[in-house]
Amino acid sequence: MVKKYVLVSGGVISGIGKGIIASSTGLLLKTMGLKVTSIKIDPYLNIDAGTLSPLDHGEVFVLNDGGEVDLDLGNYERYLDVTLTRANNITTGKIYRDVIERERKGDYLGKTVQVVPHITDAIQDWVERVAAIPVDDTGEEPDVCIIELGGTVGDIESAPFVEAMRQFQFRVGHENFALIHVSLVPTIGSVGEQKTKPTQASIRDLRGLGLTPDLIACRCEKTGLDEGIQAKISMFCHVQPHQVLAVRDCSSVYHVPELLREQGMVDFLWKRLNIEQTISITPALKEKGNQMWKRWNELTASQARLHDSDTVTIALVGKYTNLQDSYASVVKALEHACLALHKKLVIKWIEGTDLEPEACEASPVKHHNAWQDLCAAQGILVTGGFGRRGTEGKVAAAKWAREQKVPYLGICLGLQIAVIEFARNVCDMPEANSIELDENTTTPVVVYMPEISKTHLGGTMRLGLRPTEFQNGTEGSVIRKLYGGGSTVLERHRHRYEINPELISKFEAKGLQFVGKDETGQRMEIVELADHPFFVGVQYHPELLTRPLKPSPPFMGLILAATNELQKHLAAL
Structure with a gap:
C-alpha cells in the first residue's frame, strides 16, 4: 500500500x-x-x-x-x-x-x-x-x-x-x-x-x-x-x-x-x-x-461571533500555572465546552500557594488578588498534580465552592482535595489528609493504591482507559445524566493514590455521594454533592478525551452550572 x-x-x-x-x-x-x-x-x-x-x-x-x-x-x-x-x-x-x-x-x-x-x-x-x-x-x-x-x-x-x-x-x-x-x-x-x-x-x-x-x-x-x-x-x-x-x-x-x-x-x-x-x-x-x-467552519465561525456578554469566568486553581501548557488539555476541554454552549471563556489562573495564609505574609498583594479572582469566578476548577505545594490553597478553594454554592469540578487530585476538605469541615476529622501530603497523618482520607510501585516512578501509576460504573440508585445523578444516563463510562486515568475505602460510609452519611466506582466497587471514581448547584470530583482525567466537536461531559456541566443553564439543559435531555 x-x-x-x-x-x-x-x-x-x-x-x-x-x-x-x-x-x-x-x-x-x-x-x-x-x-x-x-x-x-x-x-x-x-x-x-x-x-x-x-x-x-x-x-x-x-x-x-x-x-x-x-x-x-x-x-x-x-x-x-x-x-x-x-x-x-x-x-x-x-x-x-x-x-x-x-x-x-x-x-x-x-x-x-x-x-x-x-x-x-x-x-x-x-x-x-x-x-x-x-x-x-x-x-x-x-x-x-x-x-x-x-x-x-x-x-x-x-x-x-x-x-x-x-x-x-x-x-x-x-x-x-x-x-x-x-x-x-x-x-x-x-x-x-x-x-x-x-x-x-x-x-x-x-x-x-x-x-x-x-x-x-x-x-x-x-x-x-x-x-x-x-x-x-x-x-x-x-x-x-x-x-x-x-x-x-x-x-x-x-x-x-x-x-x-x-x-x-x-x-x-x-x-x-x-x-x-x-x-x-x-x-x-x-x-x-x-x-x-x-x-469545523461552523465551530470557528460561532466562536468569532461571541460577544463580551457571553463571557463565563472560571478560576483554575493549580500548581503549575506559571506555564499554562501544564494544563493544555484542561484549557482545551474548557474551550470545547464553551464553544458548544456559545460562551466566551475567561480563565483566572490561580496558584494554589497564593490562597494559603502564609502567602498573606510573604506577598499580601498576590494573596489578595488570588482570593479576589476566586470569589469573583462563576465556576472553580481544581486540577491534578503531585506533591504538597499549594494543596492547602486548593482545600481552601474547595471549601469556598462548597459553602458558597459555586460550581466546582475537581480532577484527580481535585477529587481528593474535595474529600479531604469535606472530611475536615463536615465530618469532624480535622486531621484528615492524604498520605502523599502527610505520611504520618492520623486520619488518612487518601491512601496509596496497594498495587502501585513505591520505588519506580516511570510508568507505574494506574494509567490509561478504564471503566467507571455508576452505582445503583444514582439515576438522578447530575454527572450521570450529563454522560447520557448509561451505567458505564470509559475515561483515562493517571494516579497513584485513591480515596480510603474504609471511610466511604462516613462521608456518604453526611451527603457526599460516591456515584461512580471502578469495576470492583472498591475504588472511588466519581464524587458528587447533592445539595449543590454542581459539585463534582472525578478521579480520572476527562480532559484527555475532549474533542472540539465532542466536548467532555464534566466540563459541560461546569460551564452550564456556571451560567445557570444546567437545569434547563438536563430537562431537555
Missing part, C-alpha cells in the same frame, strides 16, 4: 507551533477523505514524558493504552479525532533502548553498533511500523502519516533523527515524502520591520543536513508577511513564492487550518505527493471529510 509522509520540522526557536501546524495539516488532509495518523519525535533521553515536570515540558498526555506522552499527541487526537498509542511518540530513550536490547540478543551478528546505520535504521523502521497502525474504527491502515520532529534544527540531540529523515526520504521515494519547515519572521524595531535572516539561517542549516523544505510556514505577529518578504524568503531559501506560507497569530488555534487552506496548502500537497494517482479515496470518506470541514 502506498504511504505518504509529511515531516514537520522547526527552526530559530523552540515552541514555535510545530504541533499546531502538524495537527492542522493532518486535519486538512483528513477533510479531503484521507486516513491520517501522526507521530511525534522527542529527542530527549527519557523513555517517555511520565517523569518530566509540567513546568519543564508542559502537561503529560495519557493515551488509551496508558502511554505517557508529549502534549502534542493531544493536539493530534483532538484535531484528527483519532486514537493513538504510546508507539506514536518516539524518544531517544526508546530508540536507544530498542537498539541496545537487540545488541544484547546478538541481532547485529557481531557488528560494531553505531548511530549510522543502526540508530537511524531503527528510527526509520519504527516510523514505518507505526504509520501502518489503524487509528480509527475502520481498522484500515492510514494513507498519510504526519511526523513532527521535536526541538529545533541544529540541536545536537536531534541530529540522529534529522539524519534518519534524510535517509528516509530516499527510502520511501520523492513523491511519498514532503517537508514543512516552521520558522520565525520576527518584527524588529519601532517601525515594525519584518526580518528574514533567522529563517534564511534556519533553512541553510536544514539544507546542510540534507533536507530541503517543500513548504516554509512563517510564524509572524502581523496579519501576514509584508510586501516583498515572501519573495525574499523564496529567493534566498530556494522555493517558489507560493511555497512560503504566512502563519500569523490568530485569536484561536482553531483558525490555523483555515489560514493554511486559504494559502493553498492542500492543493500543493495534493500535487506534490501525487495523491490523485496513488491513493484511492472512497466517496464515503470524501463525504465524511466534507462534513468534518463543514462542522
Whole structure:
C-alpha cells in the first residue's frame, strides 16, 4: 500500500507551533477523505514524558493504552479525532533502548553498533511500523502519516533523527515524502520591520543536513508577511513564492487550518505527493471529510461571533500555572465546552500557594488578588498534580465552592482535595489528609493504591482507559445524566493514590455521594454533592478525551452550572 509522509520540522526557536501546524495539516488532509495518523519525535533521553515536570515540558498526555506522552499527541487526537498509542511518540530513550536490547540478543551478528546505520535504521523502521497502525474504527491502515520532529534544527540531540529523515526520504521515494519547515519572521524595531535572516539561517542549516523544505510556514505577529518578504524568503531559501506560507497569530488555534487552506496548502500537497494517482479515496470518506470541514467552519465561525456578554469566568486553581501548557488539555476541554454552549471563556489562573495564609505574609498583594479572582469566578476548577505545594490553597478553594454554592469540578487530585476538605469541615476529622501530603497523618482520607510501585516512578501509576460504573440508585445523578444516563463510562486515568475505602460510609452519611466506582466497587471514581448547584470530583482525567466537536461531559456541566443553564439543559435531555 502506498504511504505518504509529511515531516514537520522547526527552526530559530523552540515552541514555535510545530504541533499546531502538524495537527492542522493532518486535519486538512483528513477533510479531503484521507486516513491520517501522526507521530511525534522527542529527542530527549527519557523513555517517555511520565517523569518530566509540567513546568519543564508542559502537561503529560495519557493515551488509551496508558502511554505517557508529549502534549502534542493531544493536539493530534483532538484535531484528527483519532486514537493513538504510546508507539506514536518516539524518544531517544526508546530508540536507544530498542537498539541496545537487540545488541544484547546478538541481532547485529557481531557488528560494531553505531548511530549510522543502526540508530537511524531503527528510527526509520519504527516510523514505518507505526504509520501502518489503524487509528480509527475502520481498522484500515492510514494513507498519510504526519511526523513532527521535536526541538529545533541544529540541536545536537536531534541530529540522529534529522539524519534518519534524510535517509528516509530516499527510502520511501520523492513523491511519498514532503517537508514543512516552521520558522520565525520576527518584527524588529519601532517601525515594525519584518526580518528574514533567522529563517534564511534556519533553512541553510536544514539544507546542510540534507533536507530541503517543500513548504516554509512563517510564524509572524502581523496579519501576514509584508510586501516583498515572501519573495525574499523564496529567493534566498530556494522555493517558489507560493511555497512560503504566512502563519500569523490568530485569536484561536482553531483558525490555523483555515489560514493554511486559504494559502493553498492542500492543493500543493495534493500535487506534490501525487495523491490523485496513488491513493484511492472512497466517496464515503470524501463525504465524511466534507462534513468534518463543514462542522469545523461552523465551530470557528460561532466562536468569532461571541460577544463580551457571553463571557463565563472560571478560576483554575493549580500548581503549575506559571506555564499554562501544564494544563493544555484542561484549557482545551474548557474551550470545547464553551464553544458548544456559545460562551466566551475567561480563565483566572490561580496558584494554589497564593490562597494559603502564609502567602498573606510573604506577598499580601498576590494573596489578595488570588482570593479576589476566586470569589469573583462563576465556576472553580481544581486540577491534578503531585506533591504538597499549594494543596492547602486548593482545600481552601474547595471549601469556598462548597459553602458558597459555586460550581466546582475537581480532577484527580481535585477529587481528593474535595474529600479531604469535606472530611475536615463536615465530618469532624480535622486531621484528615492524604498520605502523599502527610505520611504520618492520623486520619488518612487518601491512601496509596496497594498495587502501585513505591520505588519506580516511570510508568507505574494506574494509567490509561478504564471503566467507571455508576452505582445503583444514582439515576438522578447530575454527572450521570450529563454522560447520557448509561451505567458505564470509559475515561483515562493517571494516579497513584485513591480515596480510603474504609471511610466511604462516613462521608456518604453526611451527603457526599460516591456515584461512580471502578469495576470492583472498591475504588472511588466519581464524587458528587447533592445539595449543590454542581459539585463534582472525578478521579480520572476527562480532559484527555475532549474533542472540539465532542466536548467532555464534566466540563459541560461546569460551564452550564456556571451560567445557570444546567437545569434547563438536563430537562431537555
